[in-house]
Amino acid sequence: MNVLEHKIDVDHNAASDMIQYVTVVIGGQLFGLPISQVHDVFVPESVTRVPMSAPEVQGVLNLRGRIVTAINMRRRLHLPPLEEGQMMAVGIEYKHESYGLVIDTVGEVLTLSSSSEEPNPSNLDRRWAEISGGVHRLEGKLMVILDVDRLLGSMFTEPSVAA
Amino acid sequence: MDDLLREFITETNESLDVxxxxxxxxxxxxxxATILDNIFRLVHTIKGTCGFLGLPRLEGIAHAAETLMGKFRDGAPVTQEAVSLILISIDQIKDILGELEAGEGDEPAGDDSELISKLEAMSAKADAAMAGEGAEADAEVAPAEADVAEQEPERALRPGEVSLDELERAFRETEIEVETVEAEVVETQEITAEADKPAPAEEPAAAPAAADVKSAAKAPVKKPDGETGEKKSSGGGVSNKSIRVAVDTLEHLMTMVSELVLTRNQLLEIVRRHEDSEFKVPLQRLSNVTAELQEGVMATRMQPIGNAWQKLPRIVRDLSQELEKPIELEMIGADTELDRQVLEMIKDPLTHMVRNSADHGLEGPETRRAAGKVEKGTITLAAYHEGGHIIIEVRDDGAGINVERVKAKVVERGLATEADVDKMTDAQIHKFIFAAGFSTAAQVTSVSGRGVGMDVVRNNIELIGGTVDLRSTPGKGSSFIIKIPLTLAIVSTLIVEAAGDRFAIPQLSVVELVRVQTNSEHRIERIKNTPVLRLRNKLLPLVHLSQLLGIYEGEHEEEAINSDNGFIVVMQVGSQTFGVVVDGVFHTEEIVVKPMSTMLRNLGMFSGNTILGDGSVIMIIDPNGIASAMASHASSSVAESEEDEQEGLQSKATSGQSSISLLLFRAGAPEPKAVPLSLVTRLEEFEVSKIERSNGRDLVQYRGALMPLVYVNEGDRHKTEGTQPMLVFSDAGRSMGLVVDEIVDIVEDRMNIEVGSERPGVLGSAIVKERATEIIDLGFYLPQAFEDWFMRKEMDIASLTKKVLFVDDSSFFRNMLTPVLKAAGYDVTTCTGPQQALDLLEDGEKFHAIVSDIEMPEINGFEFCESLRRDPRFRQIPVLALSSMVTPASIERGRQAGFDDYVAKFDRPGLIAALKDVFSGEMGAAA
Known part of the structure; x- marks a missing residue:
């Protein structure tokens, strides 16, 4: 719920070059998603497997009458599966379709100035660099910005024939 | 944008299509004259309305076009040139309208003076041409002029306001409509005569008739003063039978009904669990009402297929001119109705097919004359209902499909070998028309042959659950038969279970359900491990759904169908009938198909997904996908069984990571030597007396040919008495015998070459069965038997220049396959892992192909290939998978990861052939 409250604030701060991020943790690493892209946070339940799909696709699930494609971020980042505990998911929209990024936990909302943003370090694992839009230096830790367009865009193997 | 303008745009677009x-x-x-009148009136209305709404650009063009048409009406000769010019003007008007709509009602800036001056010049020409025969036109000049005269002093009125002029004009136009009707009904009547009658006298009778004309002629000529029209209609005592509803409203209604159906299903599900519930009766009623409502809403979405055909006459006309072939377009069954969603989706494929027929199908007039046909080619479009389907036929009376040319193309493109092609029936050959990247047109014309061809058409049709078939008779023509469902929105499906998951199979393709039990009439039988079902004197091939979907959970896939106890869903797709074995069958359910997200849309096995009564999501099986997977599954299981045969000697099949079967033997020295068993063709023992010496080397007669013997160490000799064991290696009809002292054992072990070797003939040493063992390098010995062993067919000039990157973490395979690839003439670079390979590629090293192992630590082959495919720079490089695990599921997984081919690790000829294929395919595509 606090996500939504913060979401209202975002309109007031829009003028400055401050960006609000919803932070999530995947395999111990802090990631940030621009708040404008996050639609909801939910617990992924009764996920239907999709045979023959890409390994990072966990399946499809029913979120209030909409069918959401769940993407397991641990698998996407080539991390071992979560041993115990309940996974969480953030709902995002990409090209008018609903996707759920399955992550470990959802953190807080941070308002960060773009001045503390830095490009990806050149020695970052290629598979991570692919979906990272940069890094924010926070006190005591680093936050990797999840670039949703690149994350999902790269998973479309080829443009659909119908399009 | 105000409503008036929106309505204007919709109506004008419709009018323009007409x-x-x-x-x-x-x-x-x-x-x-009837047609001309009709056109004239439509353009006139457009012009009038534009002036009314203050759209000067549109009005200018419409006016100039109208003037030109006025000349035709006055009797000027109709030339093709003039008609083309008018068509161009119509296109221009459409463009402006499009921008008008996008621009929220602002007429776009632009200059049409060139077009207008052309139109004017044409009008002047028409005048000149008419001068000679002007006398005839007298009767008509008067009304035409009157029209134009009233047109000018238009000023913008507020919506709802109606000027006297408008009213009068409305009446006059109404009258023209009546004329049209009469002219149609009473064909003999002369329009000129009617036009002269005074307008007001006809008014009362005219109004009701006009209403009918509107729907009949599909040319709604509503005036901008719509209110006037309506008032008049009601005044005449005829209420309007139809209303205009926005598509969005209908879509929304449809979605709501879909939700209603889902909710009803949920309720039914609940009631099913409670045997006698008081809800039962009212729910039954609700269910019926829902069904009727659903039907009703569906009906509102139905549209005549003619709407999809509307643009075709124009296209054919343009093509006819461009290609210089006279073509007639015949349309039958244009009033056949189907869901507008389906309609939208077949519009483009149909257009493409008609273009194709005009371009490839029909011959030029000379050829036609020579063949004794009429010069004018005919393309026929026919639509009709059949069962729950609509059949659309696109037929031409051209030359038919040239089977020989298709064959040649198929071979050239590497889609099949010459031998295969020869065995195929004509119908099978025709199917290649739908293969990707196939176009038989010798020349690429502007009309078709751009490489995106019938495969796209087929894909689009299959996307909506349809099929497309082709029949062709040489010399008589060909016809494409498209079969599509009436609607996409709601499908009746059978819910089944496989490997613990539920799936929905559309009932349309389910023929029957068979329950098999050991003692029942129906039993699963096997022909060499291939399960089949005997059903009414027919043998049905069987496959388990979990096998097809690659989700089988047990150890041995072939045991998926075992218990002689299960359900078989007999499916028919096209002409293919087969049985899909499932673990359980639940019930049938009407489901609302929801499209899958774009990310999953490339999965051929599913056509969509939906939310079931219990709120869970279920995947909907695509019968077409299953049918094609069935076909490929069959062929891969054949391949597998052949492999099994070859590995008959092996104690166990190779399995797991880098654990392989090794043949241990001794030769020349007491320490053991080893060679991968799968490379060995046969183990033989020969009587020493059979060994002959000729041309300075030892030979044996083996299977009707001479087989040279090779010794592990130079100077070794064969035994002097008894029998001599040897390992036989065969390839492409040639054999070599490697003389050994003793065959020790066959072991399955991990093979890590720990100490490399400088000595020729030995790859290195590894620990096998806890002893240091020499692994011999076959690549060294083979050329000793035949110097050109590696030089023959495999060598080809083109391959010499090809650079291949070979990625494998196991040094053994690197060492073993590198010489093989090199011998085949490739320039090979090896990498110990994907990371190194990526670094190389990143550094700008160029490779023509990549061969990659699958089972590797850190990054496996699938991931490696996926990351290559994601990078636009490397997307085009062919990548072959090399794996010790070759199962349909892993092949499918490989295909998804983006591998071009999947080769078993020890299948050396297979690897060379696959590489060759990749390159020949590449060259074929470039040619």
Whole structure:
């Protein structure tokens, strides 16, 4: 719920070059998603497997009458599966379709100035660099910005024939 | 944008489509005054409305076009040039309208003076041409002029306001409509005579008739003063039978009904669990009402297929000119109705097919004359209902499909070998028309042959659950038969279970359900491990759904169908009938198909997904996908069983990571030597007396040919008495015998070459069965038997220049396969892992192909290939998978990861052939 409250604030701060991020943790690493892209946070339940799909696709699930494609971020980042505990998911929209990024936990909302943003370090694992839009230096830790367009865009193997 | 303008745009667009069609007709029958009147009236209305709404650009063009058409009406000769010019003007008007709509009502800036001056010049020409025969036109000049005269002093009125002029004009136009009707009904009547009658006298009778004309002629000529029209209609005592509803409203209604169906299903599900519930009766009622409501809403979405055909006459006309072939377009069954969603989706494929027929199908007039046909080619479009389907046929009376040319192309493109092609029936050959990247047109014309061809058409049709078939008779023509469902929105499905998951199979393709038990009439039988079902004197091939979907959970896939106890869903897709074995069958359910997200849309096995009564999501099986997977599954299981045969000697099949079967033997020295068993063709023992010496080397007669013997160490000799064991290696009809002292054992072990070797003939040493063992390098010995062993067919000039990157973490395979690849003439670079390979590629090293192992630590082959495919720079490089695990599921997984081919690790000829294929395919595509 606090996500939504913060979401209202975002309109007031829009003028400055401050960006609000919803932070999530995947395999111990802090990631940030621009708040404008996050639609909801939910617990992924009764996920239907999709045979023959890409390994990072966990399946499809029913979120209030909409069918959401769940993407397991641990698998996407080539991390071992979560041993115990309940996974969480953030709902995002990409090209008018609903996707759920399955992550470990959802953190807080941070308002960060773009001045503390830095490009990806050149020695970052290629598979991570692919979906990272940069890094924010926070006190005591680093936050990797999840670039949703690149994350999902790269998973479309080829443009659909119908399009 | 205000409502008035929106309505104007919709109506004008409709009118323009009609004008398009009518103009093409008119060109063919320039003397048909009815058609001309119709066009004239439509353009006139557009012009009038534009002035009314203050759209000067549109008005300018429409006016100039109208003037030109006025000349035709006055009797000027109709030329093709003039009609083309008018068509161009219509296109221009459409463009402006499009921008108008996008621009929220602001007429876009632009200059049409060139077009207008052309139109004017044409009008002047028409005048000149007419001068000679002007006398005839007298009767008509008067009303035409009157029209134009009233047109000018238009000023913007507020919506709802109606000027006297408008009213009068409305009446006059109404009258023209009546004329049209009468002219149609009473064909003999002369329009000229009617036009002269005084307008007001006809008014009362005219109004009701006009209402009918509107729907009949599909040319709604509503005036901007719509209110006037309506008032008049009601005044005449006829209420309007139809209303205009926005598509969005209908879509929304449909979605709501879909939700209602889902909710009803949920309720039914609940009631099913409670045997006698008081809800039962009212729910039954609700269910019926829902069904009727659903039907009703569906009906509102139905549209005549003619709407999808509307643009075709114009297209055919343009093509006819461009290709210089006279073509007639015949349309049958244009009033056949289907869901507008389906309609939208077949529009483009249909257009493409008609273009194709015109371009490839029909011959030029000379050829036609020579073949004894009429010069004018005919393309026929026919639509009709059949069962729950609509059949659309696109037929031409051209030359038919040239089977020989298709064959040649198929071979050239590497889609099949010459031998395969020869065995195929004509119908099978025809199917290649739908293969990707196939186009038989010798020349690429502007019309078709751009490489995106019938495969796209087929894909689009299959996307909506349809099929497309082709029949062709040489010399008589060909016809494409498209079968599509009436609607996509709601499908009746059978819910089944496989490997613990539920799936929905559309009932349309389910023929029957068979329950098999050991003692029942129906039993699963096997022909060499291939399960089949005997059903009413027919043998049905069987496959388990979990196998097809690659989700089988047990150890041995072939045991998926075992217990002689299960359900078989007999499916028919096209002409293919087969049985899909499932673990359980639940019930049938009407489901609302929801499209899958774009990310999953490339999965051929599913056509969509939906939310079931219990709120869970279920995947909907695509019968077409299952049918094609069934076909490929069959062929891969054949391949597998052949492999099994070869590995008959092996104690166990190779399995797991880098654990392989090794043949241990001794030769020349007491320490053991080893060679991968799968490379060995046969183990033989020969009587020493059979060994002959000729040309300075030892030979044996083996299977009707001479087989040279090779010794592990130079200077070794064969035994002097008894029998001599040897390992036989065969390839492409040649054999070599490697003389050994003793065959020790066959072991399955991990093979890590720990100490490399400088000595030729030995790859290195590894620990096998806890002893240091020499692994011999076959690549060294083979050329000793035949110097050209590696040099023959495999060598080809083109391959010499090809650079291949070979990625494998196991040094053994690197060492073993590198010489093989090199021997085949490739320039090989090896990498110990994907990371190194990526670094190389990143550094700008160029490779023509990549061969990659699958089972590797850190990054496996699938991931490696996926990351290559994601990078636009490397997307085009062919990548072959090399794996010790070759199962349909892993092949499918490989295909998804983006591998071009999947080769078993020890299948050396297979690897060379696959590489060759990749390159020949590449060259074929470039040619």
């Amino acid at each position: 004008v398009d069609v009518e103009l093409v007709k008119f060109e063919q029958e320039p003397n048909n």
